[in-house]
Amino acid sequence: MTAKPLVEMRNISIAFGGIRAVDHASLDLFPGEVVGLLGHNGAGKSTLIKILSGAYRRDSGDIYITGEKAEINNPRDAKKYGIETIYQTLALADNVDAAANLFLGRELKTRWGTLDDVSMEAEARKVMGRLNPRFRRFKEPVIKLSGGQRQSVAIARAIYFNARILIMDEPTAALGPQETAQVGELVKQLKAEGIGIFLISHDIHDVFDLADRVCVMKNGQVVGTARTSDVTQDEVLGMIILGKCPPGAVPGPGAMPMAA
Ligand SMILES: Nc1ncnc2c1ncn2[C@@H]1O[C@H](COP(=O)(O)OP(=O)(O)OP(=O)(O)O)[C@@H](O)[C@H]1O
Ligand SMILES: [Mg+2]
Numbered sequence: 001m002t003a004k005p006l007v008e009m010r011n012i013s014i015a016f017g018g019i020r021a022v023d024h025a026s027l028d029l030f031p032g033e034v035v036g037l038l039g040h041n042g043a044g045k046s047t048l049i050k051i052l053s054g055a056y057r058r059d060s061g062d063i064y065i066t067g068e069k070a071e072i073n074n075p076r077d078a079k080k081y082g083i084e085t086i087y088q089t090l091a092l093a094d095n096v097d098a099a100a101n102l103f104l105g106r107e108l109k110t111r112w113g114t115l116d117d118v119s120m121e122a123e124a125r126k127v128m129g130r131l132n133p134r135f136r137r138f139k140e141p142v143i144k145l146s147g148g149q150r151q152s153v154a155i156a157r158a159i160y161f162n163a164r165i166l167i168m169d170e171p172t173a174a175l176g177p178q179e180t181a182q183v184g185e186l187v188k189q190l191k192a193e194g195i196g197i198f199l200i201s202h203d204i205h206d207v208f209d210l211a212d213r214v215c216v217m218k219n220g221q222v223v224g225t226a227r228t229s230d231v232t233q234d235e236v237l238g239m240i241i242l243g244k245c246p247p248g249a250v251p252g253p254g255a256m257p258m259a260a
Contacts, residue, residue: 009025034212235248
């Protein structure tokens, strides 16, 4: 992969009170790449991606998007750079259908200023056809959909507005095995379209299935980053638990110092 990185985060830090939630973290993401972000509770994973999505303002560090220094200080800025986030809660409006969710707050209007339901449904069918061709339940409120189908509606909403960078925070935490597999298919589809994805997960198996690289955080610091083909799952567990960086990984500031 020799393309320019979509995202480069360099030396990102943020503290809450006395706690260094993210401490000089650096991480990049290439087009069509899935990078899994792993680490224990409180390691700083969500905080780091919330800085990228503009939910938090970093204390220091720089973000580059396709090689250019980016000013990301709020969620609106992040969207301008094509960064979309899907939180675990999905934030769907339960009582309306897929199309209404797709255009929530960005509704299409007719030239008379009324809601253009026909166009919105047509667009919804187009984008869902790309993501999840078996999806048929366009007329139902999303509360009636399965977890996997709800996830595809949330992803459709994120990518419809030209996301190039997708952040998924624990996308499968509330899903059963079959729906987890469905989300995996969605991720592969997005990857094939050149979208870069940060995937936060507690499930190391999911991450190994889907990610090209993994980045492990501990106590706000990056322990290391590795191609999934260069490390074993046991080695990655060692990174998560002990902060021990194996030979196949590039160590970060949080790597345990080598025994003398
Ligand atoms: N808004 C906040 N105010 C104060 N402290 C915060 C805030 N957000 C996060 N923290 C702290 O920052 C640290 C990193 O938390 P973060 O949520 O990023 O961890 P995480 O790796 O996403 O964990 P989890 O796996 O539980 O989601 C924790 O010590 C957390 O308590
Ligand atoms: Mg988190």
